[in-house]
Structure formats: C-alpha cells, structure tokens
Amino acid sequence: MRGITKxxxxxxxxxxxxxxxxxxxxxxxxxxxxxxxxxxxxILYGLAVPDEGEILIDGNPVHITGPSDAIARGIEMVHQHFxxxxxxxxxxxxxxxxxxxxxxxxxxxxxxxxxxxxxxKRFGFELDPDAKVESLSVGxxxxxxxxxxxxxxxxxxxxxxxxxxxxxxxTEEIFAxxxxxxxxxxxxxxxxxxxxxxxxxxxxxxxxxxxxxVGERRPAGTNxxxxxxxxxxxxxxxxxxxxxSHPKEVMLKVEGxxxxxxxxxxxVRGVDFEIRRGEILGIAGVAGNGQxxxxxxxxxxxxxxxxxxxxxxxxxTGASPRTVNEAAVGYVPADxxxxxxxxxxxxxxxxxxxxxxxxxxxxxxxxxxxxILEASRQRxxxxxIRTPSPEVPAQTLSGGNQQKVVVAxxxxxxxxxxxxxxxxxxxxxxxxxxxxxxxxxxxDAGTAVLLVSAELDEVLELSDRIAVMFRGKLVxxxxxxxADRNQVGLLMATGTTEVEAPDAHxxxx
Amino acid sequence: MGWIRYLWQLVAVPLASFVxxxxxxxxxxxLSSTVILKNxxxxxxxxxxxxxxxxxxxxxxxxxxxxxxxxxxxxxxxLGVGIGFRAGLFNIGGQGQFLMGAxxxxxxxxYMQNSPAAIAVPAxxxxxxxxxxxxxxxxxxxxxxxxxxxxxxxxxMNYIALASLAWIVKGPLKVAGSNPPTTVxxxxxxxxxxxxxxxxxxxxxxFLAVPIAWYLLFRTTRGFxxxxxxxxxxxxxYAGVNPRLLIVLTMTLAGMLAGLAGxxxxxGVSHRMNTTFQTKVGFDAIxxxxxxxxxxxxxxxxxxxxxxxxxxxxxxxxxxxIPVELVDFLEALILLFLIANVVLRRLLRLRGVTGVAxxxxxTITRSYGREGVT
Numbered sequence: 001m002r003g004i005t006k007x008x009x010x011x012x013x014x015x016x017x018x019x020x021x022x023x024x025x026x027x028x029x030x031x032x033x034x035x036x037x038x039x040x041x042x043i044l045y046g047l048a049v050p051d052e053g054e055i056l057i058d059g060n061p062v063h064i065t066g067p068s069d070a071i072a073r074g075i076e077m078v079h080q081h082f083x084x085x086x087x088x089x090x091x092x093x094x095x096x097x098x099x100x101x102x103x104x105x106x107x108x109x110x111x112x113x114x115x116x117x118x119x120x121k122r123f124g125f126e127l128d129p130d131a132k133v134e135s136l137s138v139g140x141x142x143x144x145x146x147x148x149x150x151x152x153x154x155x156x157x158x159x160x161x162x163x164x165x166x167x168x169x170x171t172e173e174i175f176a177x178x179x180x181x182x183x184x185x186x187x188x189x190x191x192x193x194x195x196x197x198x199x200x201x202x203x204x205x206x207x208x209x210x211x212x213x214v215g216e217r218r219p220a221g222t223n224x225x226x227x228x229x230x231x232x233x234x235x236x237x238x239x240x241x242x243x244x245s246h247p248k249e250v251m252l253k254v255e256g257x258x259x260x261x262x263x264x265x266x267x268v269r270g271v272d273f274e275i276r277r278g279e280i281l282g283i284a285g286v287a288g289n290g291q292x293x294x295x296x297x298x299x300x301x302x303x304x305x306x307x308x309x310x311x312x313x314x315x316x317t318g319a320s321p322r323t324v325n326e327a328a329v330g331y332v333p334a335d336x337x338x339x340x341x342x343x344x345x346x347x348x349x350x351x352x353x354x355x356x357x358x359x360x361x362x363x364x365x366x367x368x369x370x371x372i373l374e375a376s377r378q379r380x381x382x383x384x385i386r387t388p389s390p391e392v393p394a395q396t397l398s399g400g401n402q403q404k405v406v407v408a409x410x411x412x413x414x415x416x417x418x419x420x421x422x423x424x425x426x427x428x429x430x431x432x433x434x435x436x437x438x439x440x441x442x443x444d445a446g447t448a449v450l451l452v453s454a455e456l457d458e459v460l461e462l463s464d465r466i467a468v469m470f471r472g473k474l475v476x477x478x479x480x481x482x483a484d485r486n487q488v489g490l491l492m493a494t495g496t497t498e499v500e501a502p503d504a505h506x507x508x509x
Numbered sequence: 510m511g512w513i514r515y516l517w518q519l520v521a522v523p524l525a526s527f528v529x530x531x532x533x534x535x536x537x538x539x540l541s542s543t544v545i546l547k548n549x550x551x552x553x554x555x556x557x558x559x560x561x562x563x564x565x566x567x568x569x570x571x572x573x574x575x576x577x578x579x580x581x582x583x584x585x586x587x588l589g590v591g592i593g594f595r596a597g598l599f600n601i602g603g604q605g606q607f608l609m610g611a612x613x614x615x616x617x618x619x620y621m622q623n624s625p626a627a628i629a630v631p632a633x634x635x636x637x638x639x640x641x642x643x644x645x646x647x648x649x650x651x652x653x654x655x656x657x658x659x660x661x662x663x664x665x666m667n668y669i670a671l672a673s674l675a676w677i678v679k680g681p682l683k684v685a686g687s688n689p690p691t692t693v694x695x696x697x698x699x700x701x702x703x704x705x706x707x708x709x710x711x712x713x714x715x716f717l718a719v720p721i722a723w724y725l726l727f728r729t730t731r732g733f734x735x736x737x738x739x740x741x742x743x744x745x746x747y748a749g750v751n752p753r754l755l756i757v758l759t760m761t762l763a764g765m766l767a768g769l770a771g772x773x774x775x776x777g778v779s780h781r782m783n784t785t786f787q788t789k790v791g792f793d794a795i796x797x798x799x800x801x802x803x804x805x806x807x808x809x810x811x812x813x814x815x816x817x818x819x820x821x822x823x824x825x826x827x828x829x830x831i832p833v834e835l836v837d838f839l840e841a842l843i844l845l846f847l848i849a850n851v852v853l854r855r856l857l858r859l860r861g862v863t864g865v866a867x868x869x870x871x872t873i874t875r876s877y878g879r880e881g882v883t
Contacts, residue, residue, distance in 0.1 A: 301747060322749035331747075339747040342740045349733070353748045357730045365729045 004053035006039050011388065013039040015211040016053070021156065026178060026188045028202035030195075032231055032428035033400020034386045036211040037191050041158050044189075045077050046070040076149035077158045080426075082141050086134035090144050091116055093133055094151050119150050123180045125173070138287060139170030146177065157181065158189045163197055164425065167286050168456065168489055175201050193428050195224040209233055232430035240436040243444065245464045247276035251448035252298075252417055257307035259290070259297040266305065268294045269472035275417070280439065280449040282463025282480065284456055286492050290472040291452045292334055295421045298450075299331045300324045301339070312416060325354050327417075330410035334421035334452070336399075340406040343395035347387060348376040350394045351409050375412075383408040384434070399426040404435075411438055418442055421452045436462060456492070460485060470495035519807070522850050523800050527814070529853070530842035531559065537838065538831060558831040565824025566817035572824070574705035578778060580816025581715035582607070582770035586794035587812050588722045589645075589766030591803035593659075595726060596759040597739035598652075602663025603767045603791025605670030606644045610768025611775040612674055613640025615782050618698035619682055626697045630710070633698035634772050641768010642761045644670060649760025653753035659760065667791070675784045682782075691783045700777035711773025716809070718766070723805040735759055767791060796844045815840065 006014040013036045021027050031037045042048040044055065046064035054061050057073060064070050070077075084093050095112045113129040120127045127143055136144065142162060149157055159178075163171045178188055178201065192198050198205055199219045206216050207230040214230050228236040252275045259268035267290040275281045285291055296302035298309060300321040309317045311327055324331075331354075333339040341350050352361045352372050360371040376390040383404045387397055394402055403426060410418070420439070424432045439462055443449050453459050459466055463480035468491040475495045478488065490497055535555030542548045566576050586603045593600035617636030621629040648662040682692040700709040726732040737745040738755055746752055770790055775782060793815055800814070801807030818840070822833040846853055 299747075320749070320751070321747055322751070325749050333747065338741075338743050340744065342737055342744050344740050345737070349737075353737075353744065356733055356748065362730045365731060367728055367730055367733060369728075 001040070001044065001055050002053055004040060004043060004050050004055075006036075006043060006048060006050050012211050014043070014050070014053075017208070017211070017213055019206060019213070021187045021189060023187055024182050024185045025203045026182050026190055026201055028190045028192060028198040028205045029208065030192065030198055030205055030227060030231055031208035032430055033403075033426070034398035035208045035231075035428075037208055038160070038398065040208070041077065041160065041189070041191065044070070044075060044158065071152060071154075074153065074155035075158070076152065076154035076156070078142070078145045078149065078160065078162060080160045080162075080164055082145055084133045084141060084144060087132065089130050089132055090127060090136075090147070091129040093144055094129075094148050115151065116147060119147060123150070123177055123184070125177055137170075139166050139173065142166065142170075142174060143177065146174075146181075150181075154186065156187050156189070158191070160191045161193065161426070162190070163192065163194065164454075167454075167493065169493060171197070193426075193432075195227050195429065198227070199224065207231055228429045231428060234430075236429055236433055239461055240433065240440055242440055242462060245279055245443060247279040247464070248446065249277055250274045251277045251312055252450065253308075253310040254298070255308045255310075257294070257297065257309065258305040259293045259302055260305050261293055267472050268297065271307070271469075271472075271474050273467055273474060273477075275448040275450055277416075277446045277448050278443055280443050280451055280462055280464045280480070282451045282453065282459035282466045283469050283474075284453070284459045284466055284488055284492055285469035287454045289469045291469055292421060294469075295331075295334070295419055295450070295452055298324070298419060299329070326358075328413065328415050330412075330415045330418045332406055332410050332418075332420045332423045334425070336402055336406050341394045341402060344393055346391045346393055347380070347385070347397075347405060348372050348390050350405050351376045351379050351390075353409060355409070355412075379405075379408040379412065384431075400428060400431055403427055404431060407435055407438075411442065414445070415442065415447045418447055418449045419452075420449065422454060423451070424453075424455070424458060432458075456485065456489060460488070468492055468495075519802065522853060523802070523807075523811070523847070525853060526800070526843050526846035526850075529846050530839050533842050534835060534839050535559075538835070554829075554831075558825055558829045558835065561825040561829035561831070562818070562821035562836075565821035565828070567821075568824075571706060572820060574708045576813070576817045576820040577712045578707055578709070578816075579819045580812050581712045581777075582774050582788075582790045583793055583797050583812035583815050584715040584809060585718060585770035585773070586767045586790050587797035587801060587808040588718060588805060589763035589770075590794045591798035591801060591805070591808050592722065592726065592735065592766070593759060593763045594798055594803040595739045596735040596755065597742060598756065598759055598763070599660050600645070600648075600663055600760065600763045600767075601660055601791075601795070602644065602648060602666050602764070603770075603794045604788065605663070605667035605791070606641045606764045606767035607771035607774075607788050607791050608670045608674050608786070609644040610637040610641035610771030611779075611782065611786065612670075612677055612771075613637040613768065614698070614772040614775050615692050615695060616640075616677070616682060618695035618776070619693050621698055622693065622696050624697055626699075626701070629696070629698040630700060630776070633695065633776055634714075634769065637768050637772025637775070638765045639768070641771060642765035644768065645764015646757065646761040649757040649764075652760070653756045674782075674786065678782055678784050678786070689783050689785075692781050694781045695776055698776055699780055700773060707778065709773070709777035711777040714769070714773065718769075719805045719809045722766075726805065731758070767794065770794075793840065796840055796847075799847050800843065 001017065001019045004014050004017045017040055029037050039048060043050050046066040046069050055064060056062065062073065064073065091109060091112045094116055116129040125143055127140065127147065133141060133144060162174060166174065182188055190202060202219060204216060204218055205227065207214050207227065209231060217227065254271060254273050257268055257271040258266055261267045271294060273281065283291055293302055297304050300319050300323065304318050308315065316324065316327065337343065342353065352375065355361055356367065361368055373390060380387060380390055385401050385404045385408065387401065394405060407423060424435055427435065439449060451459065451462055460483055466478045466480050466483050466488065467474040468476045468488060470492065476491050487497055538555045538558055542554055543550050565572055567573050586607060589606070590600050590603055614633045614637035617633045618629065621632055644666055648659045648666060651657040651662050652659050678692055679690045683690045684693055700711050702709055703713060726736060734745065734750045734755055737748060738750055738752060742752060779786065797808055797811040797815055800811035818836045822836040825831050826833045
C-alpha cells in the first residue's frame with residue numbers, strides 16, 4: 001500500500017500511509033483507537049475507497065472494489081466479532097458462499113468435511129467439521145474463522161484483534177497456528193493493542209498515530225515501553241501505581257446469588273462476596289462463566305433467581321435499573337453496542353444516557369439541552385474523546401472512543417459502587433492507562449469497585465482482592481498483591497489448582 | 510449552506526418517491542385510457558389529470574379549505590402512528606382508534622344536546638380522545654403484560670371497533686324510527702366553523718398538535734425515553750426506562766391522537782353517524798408517518814400532501830375523467846418506493862441521504878415476530 005490517504009469530514013484518517021507486506025511475514029499494525037488502522041484495513045478489504053494512493057499486489061497496481069473483489073484476490077479478514085452461524089456445523093459455516101456441489105442441487109458435505117480435515121491437519125490443529133458452531137469454545141470458533149479463509153486459499157490474512165476474547169492458553173494456540181500459516185508462505189497483518197503479543201508474534205511492527213506511520217520496528221530491536229510511546233506520542237506508564245487501599249465499611253454484599261441466562265440455564269450458581277468502600281474486587285475468569293449474568297443481575301437488568309444483594313446496608317435484590325442507578329451506582333457494561341450506547345443518537349444524549357432524567361439535565365419533565373451540551377463538552381475534554389463535535393452520532397466514533405463515552409458517563413460524580421465489565425475492552429495503551437488511573441482514583445475516593453475482566457493482567461494489576469469465577473461459582477479468593485499469575489490462570493481454566501481433584505476448592509468458596 | 514444539505518438529506522427520498530409515483534401513475538393513466546377504454550393515444554392525458562388534481566386541491570379558496578379539512582385528521586392520526594414508530598411500535602390500529610374516537614364523541618354529544626357549545630365541544634372532543642386512548646391502551650397493556658404483538662392485536666381491535674360502531678349506531682344511539690339507523694346530530698358539540706364553507710376548529714387543533722408533539726418528542730424526558738426505546742430497547746432499559754410502562758403510555762397516546770382524528774371528523778364534518786361511517790385515515794396515517802419520517806414537522810407536510818391528493822381526487826374525476834382511485838394507486842406507489850428506499854437511493858445515485866427514518870424502518874421490517882418483552 002503506497003501513499004494511502006483517506007479524509008473524512010473533519011479528520012484525515014489516513015495520511016499518506018505506506019505499508020508493505022512480504023510473503024510469509026507476520027506484520028503487526030499497532031496504533032491507538034482512532035489512529036486509522038481500521039480505515040486502512042477497510043481500504044485493503046475494499047470497504048472504503050482511498051482519496052489518494054494505490055495498492056499493489058505482487059508489484060501490480062490493483063483497484064479493490066469491494067470485499068468480494070478482495071477475496072477473489074486472496075485477501076481475507078477475520079473480524080473481532082465472529083461472523084458465524086451458531087446453529088450450523090463447522091463445515092457448513094466454512095463452505096457458506098463457497099459451496100462445493102455434488103450436483104446441481106445438493107451440497108457435497110462429505111467433500112467439504114474432508115477438505116476441512118486436511119486443512120486442519122496440515123496446519124496442526126484439531127477441529128471436528130461436523131460439530132455445531134454453538135457448541136464450540138470461543139477459541140475454537142476463531143479457528144473456524146481462520147479455517148474459512150484457508151478454505152478459500154487466502155494469501156493475505158488480516159486479523160483484527162484476534163486475541164481480545166481468548167484465554168492465555170488459547171492465545172498461545174492461535175499464535176502457533178499463525179506461525180504455521182506464515183511458514184506456509186501466507187502473509188498476515190495482525191492488528192492488536194497488546195504490546196507483549198505484538199512483540200512475541202510479529203516479524204515486523206508498524207506503528208500508526210493520528211493517521212500517519214510513525215515508525216517501523218523489529219521485535220528484537222524494541223521493547224514495550226518504546227512501542228507504547230510511539231503509539232501515544234508521549235511517555236506512558238504501562239502499569240499503574242495502585243498505592244495502598246484503605247477498605248472501609250461494606251458497600252456491596254451478595255449472598256447465595258443464583259442467576260439464569262436467556263435460555264433458562266443457571267449460570268450463576270450460589271455466589272457470595274462483599275466489597276468494601278475503597279476496595280477493588282476483581283473477578284477473573286474465562287468469558288462465559290457467568291460473569292456477565294452476575295453483573296447484569298446486580299444492575300437490575302436480569303432477574304435474581306435466588307439469593308440476596310445489599311447495597312450500603314439496603315436490600316436491593318431485584319431492584320430496577322433506575323433504582324440501582326439512583327443509588328449512585330456506575331455501570332460499564334461489557335457490550336457497549338447492546339447496552340451502553342444508542343449508536344444513532346448524538347454524543348450529547350449518550351453522555352447523559354443514565355442520568356437524563358436527573359438534575360441538571362432535566363427539570364421536571366423538560367430536558368435542559370444547554371446543561372447537557374455543557375456537561376458533554378466537559379466530559380469530551382476530560383476523557384479526550386476524539387470527535388469533531390458533541391452532536392455527531394455515537395456510531396461515527398471508533399470503538400475505543402465509544403468506550404470512553406460510556407466510561408466518562410459512568411465515572412462522573414460521587415459513586416457508591418462502580419461495576420466495571422471489561423472497562424478497557426478495545427482500548428489502546430494510552431486510554432487504558434488513563435482509565436486505570438481513574439479506577440484507582442475512584443477507589444481512593446471511597447468507591448467500592450467490582451471489576452470483571454477477561455484480561456487477566458488487568459485484574460492482577462488493579463485488584464485489591466481477586467475472585468476467580470468458574471462455571472458459575474467463585475472458586476477462590478486471592479490477595480491481589482501476592483496473586484500468582486499462573487495459579488490464577490490455572491484456576492480460571494480448571495476451577496482448581498490441583499489437577500487431580502476437581503472442585504476441591506469450589507466447595508470452600 | 511450546511512442546513513440546505515441537511516434538509517436535502519431529509520427530503521430527497523420522500524420527494525423522489527412522490528415524483529416517481531407520479532411518473533408511474535402517468536404510465537398507468539395512458540395505458541388504462543388506450544388499452545382498456547380504447548381511446549386514441551393522448552400523451553398529455555396524465556398532465557391533464559395532474560393539473561385537474563392540483564386545481565381540485567389548491568385551485569381556489571374553497572378547494573384549499575377542503576384540503577385542510579381532509580388534512581387535519583391525517584395530522585392527528587399520522588402523529589399517533591409516528592410516535593409509535595419512534596418507540597419501536599407498529600400501530601396499525603389507527604382505523605379502529607379513529608372510529609372509536611368518533612363513536613366516543615357522538616356518544617358524549619348525544620347527552621349534551623341542551624348544553625352550550627362552550628361545554629359541549631370540549632366535552633365531545635375529550636370523549637373522543639378518551640375512547641381512542643382506550644383503544645390504544647388495550648393493545649399496549651396486552652403487549653406489556655403478555656408480549657402479544659401490537660401488529661396482531663391492533664388489527665383485531667380494528668374489527669372490534671367496526672362491529673362496536675355498528676352495534677352502537679343500531680342500538681344505544683339510534684334515533685327512534687331512523688332508517689337506515691342513524692345517531693342524532695351532534696348539535697351544540699359541532700365544531701365552530703372558523704373560515705370558508707367548513708374550515709372547522711379541528712384544523713386549528715391539528716396544526717397546534719404538531720409543535721406539541723415535537724416538543725414532547727425532542728424536549729421532554731418522556732420523549733427521550735420513547736426515542737431511546739425505539740432506537741435501542743436494551744440500552745433504554747439499561748438507562749432506567751421501564752419498557753412496559755413506556756409501551757402502554759405510547760400506545761395510549763397514539764390511540765388518543767387517532768381518536769381525536771375521528772372526533773374532529775364526526776364533530777366538524779359528518780355531524781351524525783350511520784353504519785356506513787368509514788375511513789381510510791388509519792391506514793393513510795401509516796404512509797403519512799413514513800413519508801414524514803416520524804417527525805411531527807415532516808408529518809405535517811406529508812399530511813398536507815395526502816389531504817391535497819384526497820381533496821383533488823373528485824374534481825379530477827369530474828374534470829379529467831380519471832377515476833378517483835388513481836389517488837389510492839399513487840399512495841400505494843409512494844409507500845412502495847419509500848419502503849424500497851435502498852433500491853431507490855441506488856438508482857438515483859442519492860449519496861449520503863437516508864431513506865425512511867431508521868427507527869421506522871426497523872419497526873416495520875423487523876418488529877413483527879420479534880420477541881416481546883417478558
């Protein structure tokens with residue numbers, strides 16, 4: 001890609017970007033939220049047309065008119081959000097749109113399954129072509145996504161933050177797979193925020209800041225600190241100084257909590273814990289072990305099947321979202337598109353989404369647009385939300401900036417309790433640093449913090465105490481300062497530290 | 510210049526839909542004239558028809574008054590449907606709510622034959638508004654408590670309204686000896702005529718309803734809740750909106766507005782009711798709301814357009830010999846082009862403009878069959 005420039009009203013998303021990708025290379029693309037990585041990849045994938053610049057494949061200039069054109073040229077993209085159909089099998093998902101026909105009417109399922117087995121074997125991973133996708137783990141689903149691209153014989157793979165939803169072990173497996181693909185002569189563009197992963201996996205690293213390439217490094221010749229500074233443009237503290245916590249009285253107390261998921265299966269199965277003011281309780285766990293349901297039930301978004309919840313000594317079991325909100329509880333939901341934002345609405349509305357009916361944003365039944373605009377401007381400034389104006393719809397912002405909108409809103413004012421479900425998902429190091437500092441500040445100001453994160457490092461870094469959640473139960477509590485990464489990782493994966501006796505710790509939780 | 514661009518983005522698709530409908534209408538006019546009626550080919554016939562239509566709608570003072578009389582109920586009912594769309598509710602019950610509003614008004618009027626107009630008029634309007642509101646409340650409460658989809662229940666309520674109207678006209682409100690059965694004249698509850706032959710008070714009320722509805726939607730917290738729920742129901746719930754309450758409130762309000770459309774029609778135009786009392790307003794209101802992008806100001810203009818088409822239909826038939834049904838045909842075409850706005854935008858190379866309002870489109874294309882609130 002040569003001299004790629006893309007302008008949007010108010011911003012230059014890509015400013016003469018040069019990027020070259022060699023055969024058999026893993027090339028990491030590193031940059032802040034809104035730096036222009038996604039725009040660049042969208043141009044490569046034919047989803048956006050550059051204003052200037054050209055794309056060359058094997059030295060020949062090409063015009064990519066759309067995703068189907070990109071695929072025809074061997075360019076494939078694996079999105080952060082999987083594009084799989086849960087009720088279909090692996091094989092059916094893989095061949096979708098690329099069906100091999102036994103005759104004019106019927107699919108050749110057997111041939112498809114055979115090819116998938118061959119591919120899996122060739123690249124050294126296991127996958128049952130006839131398993132339903134909904135029965136697979138997140139890591140396996142990702143392999144299906146990669147398999148899809150291999151099935152179509154992709155030569156250039158773009159992976160957009162592939163490890164965001166994976167456990168450390170799954171990450172290792174996917175890395176092994178990617179290395180195999182590179183060895184096979186395929187080229188990989190790896191988009192990530194995680195510096196350690198980039199250093200571990202990539203052959204070359206290109207850093208983009210505010211639409212421009214700021215430098216290219218090889219892993220051997222650089223380190224996390226330098227990369228972070230290149231990304232952000234200033235010196236960055238990679239780990240927060242969490243200081244000493246001074247826990248005071250109990251703010252949140254949960255006893256024997258049971259919660260069901262949408263399908264009626266009990267996914268939170270008897271959870272007890274308490275959080276004191278001025279304390280951060282981190283919940284570590286592989287995604288899908290009941291954390292989201294636990295958090296939703298505390299915020300009134302999901303029914304409590306059994307158990308009790310007290311906030312500040314008051315029974316709030318089954319309270320409505322409004323009641324919880326009015327008790328000064330801030331809640332950063334895991335899925336910002338589903339719960340946290342109304343994408344079609346302007347930032348102003350989104351920045352007061354949970355406080356729209358409170359003073360000063362409303363007087364009686366009337367909204368005070370001036371107060372809303374003023375508060376929005378202030379929050380945009382304070383949280384460095386990159387936007388041309390407070391009036392643009394939330395959907396026009398990059399994911400990281402959208403997350404900042406949610407955080408800016410939920411952190412505002414004096415909170416009794418902050419419930420944070422993946423608060424830094426999709427954020428760059430600079431923003432993560434900023435939000436982590438804010439979390440510590442909130443704690444020191446006497447807020448109780450419940451932190452749920454799939455990022456084990458985040459939980460380890462911030463938590464005063466860590467609870468490990470496994471299959472709907474809190475299987476262990478450990479001290480946040482002395483916690484051992486491997487031990488917590490093992491607890492996350494198996495629910496116990498002793499491989500021989502499963503559930504031994506579960507009973508004592 | 511920014512606002513011109515903004516305005517263009519809003520009106521481009523509705524405008525294109527209307528123009529295309531006129532073009533397709535022209536083809537049909539020529540075809541029906543030459544092929545079916547075996548007339549000689551006359552390329553100017555569509556123009557003659559449309560000129561007659563326009564003259565009938567706005568050609569002189571009286572036709573303007575007629576246009577306004579036909580516009581007023583469309584504004585009320587269009588606002589009802591539009592506010593429903595904003596909340597993600599597809600209210601097809603405008604028909605029934607209109608009829609029951611009219612029934613409510615005539616019923617109150619029947620008991621106020623000896624009251625002064627200053628009391629009878631507001632009372633009869635209120636009666637219509639309340640019965641219409643009740644007709645919206647029922648589907649609302651059904652959806653909120655059991656998840657019954659409003660598309661299904663409002664359609665059923667339309668039939669119940671028709672049957673109820675026939676029973677009331679033949680039973681409790683029948684004037685002894687009238688054949689066919691007819692109610693009393695609304696008498697003192699008749700809306701005062703403000704201008705022209707029949708430019709009644711209801712026109713003024715309808716025009717007043719536009720800024721009120723706009724203010725409700727865009728300046729109040731309740732309006733924000735309505736819009737938030739229609740745009741992202743789960744985020745609205747997270748924000749503290751009580752979805753059940755909101756569904757009931759919105760449906761009741763929608764019913765009330767359609768009920769007022771019925772009320773001003775019976776009190777301002779028909780004055781008495783027999784079993785043939787009928788309307789198209791409830792269905793026209795859906796097209797009006799879509800054409801107006803569920804924005805009260807847009808709905809005002811869309812209602813004016815449809816009021817004009819309806820007003821011009823009869824003069825067109827008389828002066829140009831084109832059947833009044835052409836107007837129904839045009840309305841259907843407009844609706845079709847609006848719904849197919851994606852295709853339309855591509856064909857006309859309209860870039861950067863949106864078609865139907867996003868919440869509207871979601872509501873009409875996806876709401877049916879969606880899981881109810883449980």
